[in-house]
Amino acid sequence: MNQNVDSAVRSVEADLIALSHSIHSDPELAFEEFRSAAKVSDLLAQHGFAVTHGIVDLPTAFDATYGSGELVIAICAEYDALPEIGHACGHNIIAAAAVGAGIALATVADELGITVRVIGTPAEETGGGKVLMLERGAFDGVGAAMMVHPGPIDIIGATSLALADIAVSYHGREAHASAAPEFGRNAADAATLAQVAVGLLRQHLQPGQQIHGIVSDGGTAPNIVPARSELLYYLRAETAASLANLSERAGACFASGALGTGCTHEIRTVSPTYTELTPDPWLAAAYREQIVDLGRVPLAAEWERSRPLGSTDMGNVTNVIPGIHPVIGLDSSGAVTHQPEFAAACITTSADRAVVDGAIALARTAVRVASDPEQRTRLLEGVDRR
Structure with missing residues (x-):
C-alpha cells in the first residue's frame, strides 16, 4: 500500500x-x-x-x-x-x-x-x-x-515547551518630565524595574524554564512622563507544572516594578496556554x-x-x-x-x-x-x- x-x-x-x-x-x-x-x-x-x-x-x-x-x-x-x-x-x-x-x-x-x-x-x-x-x-x-x-x-x-503568552501593562501618571516630574508616576520605569528583576531571576530558574520578552509600549515623548507601558513576555517550561511555578515567580517580578514606582499593573493572557x-x-x-x-x-x-x-x-x-x-x-x-x-x-x-x-x-x-x-x-x- x-x-x-x-x-x-x-x-x-x-x-x-x-x-x-x-x-x-x-x-x-x-x-x-x-x-x-x-x-x-x-x-x-x-x-x-x-x-x-x-x-x-x-x-x-x-x-x-x-x-x-x-x-x-x-x-x-x-x-x-x-x-x-x-x-x-x-x-x-x-x-x-x-x-x-x-x-x-x-x-x-x-x-x-x-x-x-x-x-x-x-x-x-x-x-x-x-x-x-x-x-x-x-x-x-x-x-x-x-x-x-x-x-x-x-x-x-x-x-x-509549555508556553504562557502574556502582556503586562503598567499605569502611572503623566507629568512634564522637566518642569514637574515630581507629579508623575513613570510607567516606563516600572517596566524597567520589572525587566531587571526578571534578569536576576534567570540565574535561579529551574532546568528547562525560559523567560523572554519585549517592551511593546514605552511612552510617547521624552518630555512626558509615561503614564502607560507594556511588556510582552513568553514564559516556557518543560511541563505545565513547571510553567505554573515559573508564572508565579515571574509574576512577583512584574509586581515589583509597580511597587517600586507607585504605579499599578495588570497581567493578561494573550494566547491560550500551550502544553508540551x-x-x-x-x-x-x-x-x-x-x-x-x-x-x-x-x-x-x-x-x-x-x-x-x-x-x-x-x-x-x-x-x-x-x-x-x-x-x-x-x-x-x-x-x-x-x-x-x-x-x-x-x-x-x-x-x-x-x-x-x-x-x-x-x-x-x-x-x-x-x-x-x-x-x-x-x-x-x-x-x-x-
Missing part, C-alpha cells in the same frame, strides 16, 4: 510545490489567513474532499473530510506567518505536506477503513488556534493526529522507519529531548490524542527558524523535497497504524474513553 500512497503524492507533486510557494509569497498573520486557508482547502476540494469552512467559530479554520471509515486520521495544516519575516517557520511547507498526505490517504481510505480529515488550524505562532479548536470539539472522534514541521534537521520524536508536546511512541517509531526509508538521517532518538522546539499548540492536541509533530529537515545553510534566512530557504529545492517527503512519510505512517490490528484497536478505544 506504500506504493499507492507514494504514487498519489508524486502525481500531485507539482501542485503541492505550487501551493507551498503561493502561501510563502503571500504571508498572513494569525486569524487573518483567509487567502492561505482558501488555497489549501480548494486543492483538497479538487480531489474530492468535503470542505467545511469557518469551523468552531474560527473564520480561517476548516475541516476537509474524505471517506467514512471507523478510524479517523487527522492531518493538521498550519498556514499562519510571522510579523515582518513572513514564513520563517515554514508553515507553507506544513500546509502543502498536509494536503499531500491527505490526498494520498484518500486513495486508500476505503481499503483501510479510515476517514481522512485534513484540519486547517490557524494561529499557531500566536493565538493558540489548535487549543481553541480542541476545546470547541474540532478534534472530537479523531483517533490520531499528525503533522510535520520544517527545520534544519530531521527530528522524529520532537518535543516542545507528547509524541506517541508507536507513531513516532513508525514515522522514523518511513523517513529513513526515504533516505533521510534523523537525529538519534537519545538526543531528541535535548533539542526542544520552542512551543506549539500541537502540544495540547498530543496531550489528548495520540499524535506526532516531527521535524522535516531542509538545507537552510545554517539558518534556524524565525530568521529571515530560514524563510528564504523554505522555497528552495530542498524545501520542495521536504514537502513531498513529509507528505509521503505521514501517509505511510497512517497506513501502518490503520493496518495494525492492535494499534487500530488502541486508537479506537482511545476515542471511546475521551
Whole structure:
C-alpha cells in the first residue's frame, strides 16, 4: 500500500510545490489567513474532499473530510506567518505536506477503513488556534493526529515547551518630565524595574524554564512622563507544572516594578496556554522507519529531548490524542527558524523535497497504524474513553 500512497503524492507533486510557494509569497498573520486557508482547502476540494469552512467559530479554520471509515486520521495544516519575516517557520511547507498526505490517504481510505480529515488550524505562532479548536470539539472522534514541521534537521520524536503568552501593562501618571516630574508616576520605569528583576531571576530558574520578552509600549515623548507601558513576555517550561511555578515567580517580578514606582499593573493572557508536546511512541517509531526509508538521517532518538522546539499548540492536541509533530529537515545553510534566512530557504529545492517527503512519510505512517490490528484497536478505544 506504500506504493499507492507514494504514487498519489508524486502525481500531485507539482501542485503541492505550487501551493507551498503561493502561501510563502503571500504571508498572513494569525486569524487573518483567509487567502492561505482558501488555497489549501480548494486543492483538497479538487480531489474530492468535503470542505467545511469557518469551523468552531474560527473564520480561517476548516475541516476537509474524505471517506467514512471507523478510524479517523487527522492531518493538521498550519498556514499562519510571522510579523515582518513572513514564513520563517515554514508553515507553507506544513500546509502543502498536509494536503499531500491527505490526498494520498484518500486513495486508500476505503481499503483501510479510515476517514481522512485534513484540519486547517490557524494561529499557531500566536493565538493558540489548535487549543481553541480542541476545546470547541474540532478534534472530537479523531483517533490520531499528525503533522510535520520544517527545520534544519530531521527530528522524529520532537518535543516542545509549555508556553504562557502574556502582556503586562503598567499605569502611572503623566507629568512634564522637566518642569514637574515630581507629579508623575513613570510607567516606563516600572517596566524597567520589572525587566531587571526578571534578569536576576534567570540565574535561579529551574532546568528547562525560559523567560523572554519585549517592551511593546514605552511612552510617547521624552518630555512626558509615561503614564502607560507594556511588556510582552513568553514564559516556557518543560511541563505545565513547571510553567505554573515559573508564572508565579515571574509574576512577583512584574509586581515589583509597580511597587517600586507607585504605579499599578495588570497581567493578561494573550494566547491560550500551550502544553508540551507528547509524541506517541508507536507513531513516532513508525514515522522514523518511513523517513529513513526515504533516505533521510534523523537525529538519534537519545538526543531528541535535548533539542526542544520552542512551543506549539500541537502540544495540547498530543496531550489528548495520540499524535506526532516531527521535524522535516531542509538545507537552510545554517539558518534556524524565525530568521529571515530560514524563510528564504523554505522555497528552495530542498524545501520542495521536504514537502513531498513529509507528505509521503505521514501517509505511510497512517497506513501502518490503520493496518495494525492492535494499534487500530488502541486508537479506537482511545476515542471511546475521551
